Amino acid sequence: xxxxATQEPLYVGLAGMGTVGGGLIQLLQEDKDLIYRRTGRRIVxxxxxxxxxxxxxxxxxxxxxxxxxxMAALTDDPQIDVVVELMGGTGAAHAxxxxxxEHGKHIVTANKALxxxxxxxxxxxxxxxxxxxRYEGSVAGAIPIVGTLTDPLAGNHIVSLMGILNxxxxxxxxxxTTNGMDFDGALRQAQxxxxxxADPTLDVDGFDAAHKLTLLxxxxxxxxxxxxxxxxxxxxxxxxxxxxxxxxxxYRIKLIAEARLHNEADGTTRLEAGVFPAxxxxxxxxxxxxxxxxxxxxxxxPSGPIFLHGRGAGALPTASVVLSDLLxxxxxxxxxNTGFANRIVRAxxxxxxxxxxxxxxxxxxxxxxxxxxxxxxCMAAENISMxxxxxxxxxxxxxxxxxxxxxxxxxxxxxxxxKVHETGILQTAPVYYRII
Amino acid sequence: xxxxATQEPLYVGLAGMGTVGGGLIQLLQEDKDLIYRRTGRRIVxxxxxxxxxxxxxxxxxxxxxxxxxxMAALTDDPQIDVVVELMGGTGAAHAxxxxxxEHGKHIVTANKALxxxxxxxxxxxxxxxxxxxRYEGSVAGAIPIVGTLTDPLAGNHIVSLMGILNxxxxxxxxxxTTNGMDFDGALRQAQxxxxxxADPTLDVDGFDAAHKLTLLxxxxxxxxxxxxxxxxxxxxxxxxxxxxxxxxxxYRIKLIAEARLHNEADGTTRLEAGVFPAxxxxxxxxxxxxxxxxxxxxxxxPSGPIFLHGRGAGALPTASVVLSDLLxxxxxxxxxNTGFANRIVRAxxxxxxxxxxxxxxxxxxxxxxxxxxxxxxCMAAENISMxxxxxxxxxxxxxxxxxxxxxxxxxxxxxxxxKVHETGILQTAPVYYRII
Numbered sequence: 001x002x003x004x005a006t007q008e009p010l011y012v013g014l015a016g017m018g019t020v021g022g023g024l025i026q027l028l029q030e031d032k033d034l035i036y037r038r039t040g041r042r043i044v045x046x047x048x049x050x051x052x053x054x055x056x057x058x059x060x061x062x063x064x065x066x067x068x069x070x071m072a073a074l075t076d077d078p079q080i081d082v083v084v085e086l087m088g089g090t091g092a093a094h095a096x097x098x099x100x101x102e103h104g105k106h107i108v109t110a111n112k113a114l115x116x117x118x119x120x121x122x123x124x125x126x127x128x129x130x131x132x133x134r135y136e137g138s139v140a141g142a143i144p145i146v147g148t149l150t151d152p153l154a155g156n157h158i159v160s161l162m163g164i165l166n167x168x169x170x171x172x173x174x175x176x177t178t179n180g181m182d183f184d185g186a187l188r189q190a191q192x193x194x195x196x197x198a199d200p201t202l203d204v205d206g207f208d209a210a211h212k213l214t215l216l217x218x219x220x221x222x223x224x225x226x227x228x229x230x231x232x233x234x235x236x237x238x239x240x241x242x243x244x245x246x247x248x249x250x251y252r253i254k255l256i257a258e259a260r261l262h263n264e265a266d267g268t269t270r271l272e273a274g275v276f277p278a279x280x281x282x283x284x285x286x287x288x289x290x291x292x293x294x295x296x297x298x299x300x301x302p303s304g305p306i307f308l309h310g311r312g313a314g315a316l317p318t319a320s321v322v323l324s325d326l327l328x329x330x331x332x333x334x335x336x337n338t339g340f341a342n343r344i345v346r347a348x349x350x351x352x353x354x355x356x357x358x359x360x361x362x363x364x365x366x367x368x369x370x371x372x373x374x375x376x377x378c379m380a381a382e383n384i385s386m387x388x389x390x391x392x393x394x395x396x397x398x399x400x401x402x403x404x405x406x407x408x409x410x411x412x413x414x415x416x417x418x419k420v421h422e423t424g425i426l427q428t429a430p431v432y433y434r435i436i
Numbered sequence: 437x438x439x440x441a442t443q444e445p446l447y448v449g450l451a452g453m454g455t456v457g458g459g460l461i462q463l464l465q466e467d468k469d470l471i472y473r474r475t476g477r478r479i480v481x482x483x484x485x486x487x488x489x490x491x492x493x494x495x496x497x498x499x500x501x502x503x504x505x506x507m508a509a510l511t512d513d514p515q516i517d518v519v520v521e522l523m524g525g526t527g528a529a530h531a532x533x534x535x536x537x538e539h540g541k542h543i544v545t546a547n548k549a550l551x552x553x554x555x556x557x558x559x560x561x562x563x564x565x566x567x568x569x570r571y572e573g574s575v576a577g578a579i580p581i582v583g584t585l586t587d588p589l590a591g592n593h594i595v596s597l598m599g600i601l602n603x604x605x606x607x608x609x610x611x612x613t614t615n616g617m618d619f620d621g622a623l624r625q626a627q628x629x630x631x632x633x634a635d636p637t638l639d640v641d642g643f644d645a646a647h648k649l650t651l652l653x654x655x656x657x658x659x660x661x662x663x664x665x666x667x668x669x670x671x672x673x674x675x676x677x678x679x680x681x682x683x684x685x686x687y688r689i690k691l692i693a694e695a696r697l698h699n700e701a702d703g704t705t706r707l708e709a710g711v712f713p714a715x716x717x718x719x720x721x722x723x724x725x726x727x728x729x730x731x732x733x734x735x736x737x738p739s740g741p742i743f744l745h746g747r748g749a750g751a752l753p754t755a756s757v758v759l760s761d762l763l764x765x766x767x768x769x770x771x772x773n774t775g776f777a778n779r780i781v782r783a784x785x786x787x788x789x790x791x792x793x794x795x796x797x798x799x800x801x802x803x804x805x806x807x808x809x810x811x812x813x814c815m816a817a818e819n820i821s822m823x824x825x826x827x828x829x830x831x832x833x834x835x836x837x838x839x840x841x842x843x844x845x846x847x848x849x850x851x852x853x854x855k856v857h858e859t860g861i862l863q864t865a866p867v868y869y870r871i872i
Contacts, residue, residue: 156578304746333769
């Protein structure tokens, strides 16, 4: 290994010094032995791009590394081999990565929003310039899903995938399930513990999970599902009654990201994908994903189902897979940025109204005779058959009536609930979730 | 991608046409589109080495591919880029791979016995000749564990790993647990279903799991644990009473392969590793691995725990990851055969008598007063404290007395049970398993 041991160090420029960036700086200093054992080279941090240069930040840097506020000082520096983008956001990050690729730098990023919303040009640039564009940290933290899909499972046909991809939402749902908290209380607790941002929109409204799902769809199927078209429903305002009712039926409510290939009769394929809360039977491994953990299930042919579970976020876990991406570049891996040789193609999309599923439905009705008959009649008119019904007694006049249906389409369910609405028996809007 | 699209095909020679070899031939014919999408190249099977050339075998081959019984026709053919070894066994496979590497061929194999018992020279040869030696199919079938450890988790320090690595044993234990079968009946059923060989030694006596554990230890820690020194205990003759008793305590009995790094006070590290039946608490994901499935849990710093679950065997699932290895070679990946830049080093070993664990113990005793006192006295003499005791009433005079201990060493447990033996209260040899 003399040959490798005498190799030049790999020179790195880092953009962004937030929690993950700070974690990477720490790992690069602590893990010199690991890096050398894994690659036979050293990794040297030359420059860090920040918005403001402060003495506190400068103190965290290794010797010989300097802070800069000038993007070009990173992207154009001939002595930098790799630019690590951990600044987040989309505009400036896109400009930085483009310019770095134009200068022939390899890229490591964990920026799921950028990659999901606007990365086609970046992947093209990386291909043209024969650069690596690696992003293991952008999906599900330390769960090794990007590398798994681009390499050991590349010989499989992935036919569907399903995941719990947002740790914040899963924490909130777990607390609501285990401790009977309501949504607002569980969100506040997540914020106090640092699991949720002050503005929790990206997490609880499902957009973070949808960003990650967009990346997984490309990696698994080689298809592009435009992020703007992705159906996304989050968990904001989830009623703890539904979580309790689901439990009585033997289910947990989880925020699920799902994508599924449909082979149509005419030989074409269409993709069904989206993010939504759903009931998952307690006997499934997916139902047992607790707290801030993430999990992904891949269904491949001929591999069968593969399930991966781990921490979905956190500064050091994410920094550690960013480091793994740097190790791959230090080893001299060839670009395999998307897992496919050519540009991925636009997916033909199954519109959400065609999705088939069993449903959990809760309606609030007056506790009167005839209500169940009217409800069942509206369902039957759309060929929806009810599998199980629970009607709870209540001291009040308005009671929840909960039922689970056999499989139907989203369209039929919407129409049936519209008919129920027209009967005038509903006291509040109906709540309904898919069952997995 | 014109550049890649006009690349030469990758030419492959295959040794062995058993179930996995036959599966690979099938996938290479069915998956031409997948292969081209993933690599921009074609993969062409040129020759297949078999012991006997038969018309039935010849009929399974693609056009232009020929059968041969001459090893050198594969290893020395300048028109073959990669030799895929799926013949099994150690002697002939070792000779074949050595000779192919000497001729500069890349290697793909799923031969865990060969890699575990005698592969140091092969990895050295691959390094010297700058060849890829890939073996994703050798551990846990379609679970992508080799690639996970060499790439996306390379930036982590794996501190321990644990797995259910033998599907046959797990099937037998699952049947004994779920259906109350005894060991012989469950083994016979596994044989009838094709999950167990006529000679089940490798599976039920733990050697297959130990082969895989040996490979995982190298990949996770960069350490060599000589296979011949590995402590291995299988499940042959497991008593269904112990499975039922374990359930009463809230545990499942699983055949566990485990490896754990110990950081010693003097700054050195030692490795504790082995294969053994153990009690796993039902709330752990590992306890929920059923039937012929496999699972692996990796504990890394800073990644935290990562859990992977999937089919551990099967002709097509294994062939599909063999195909993934071929895709990596077709992409022109650089050798990263062990995940480390230099030769891996010999592990310092924690001898089994020093292992610390909680224990499940079952002894058969006469149903007399004083027996529990004598037993507890022997345990106390070795500083072993008993956490829970179950004594069952029985119509016979000899009854099972089952207890779980707090943590102790294997050595203390052996000595305590020797003392119990000397009291004369034991009617049969004691049964004891570790608790995880």
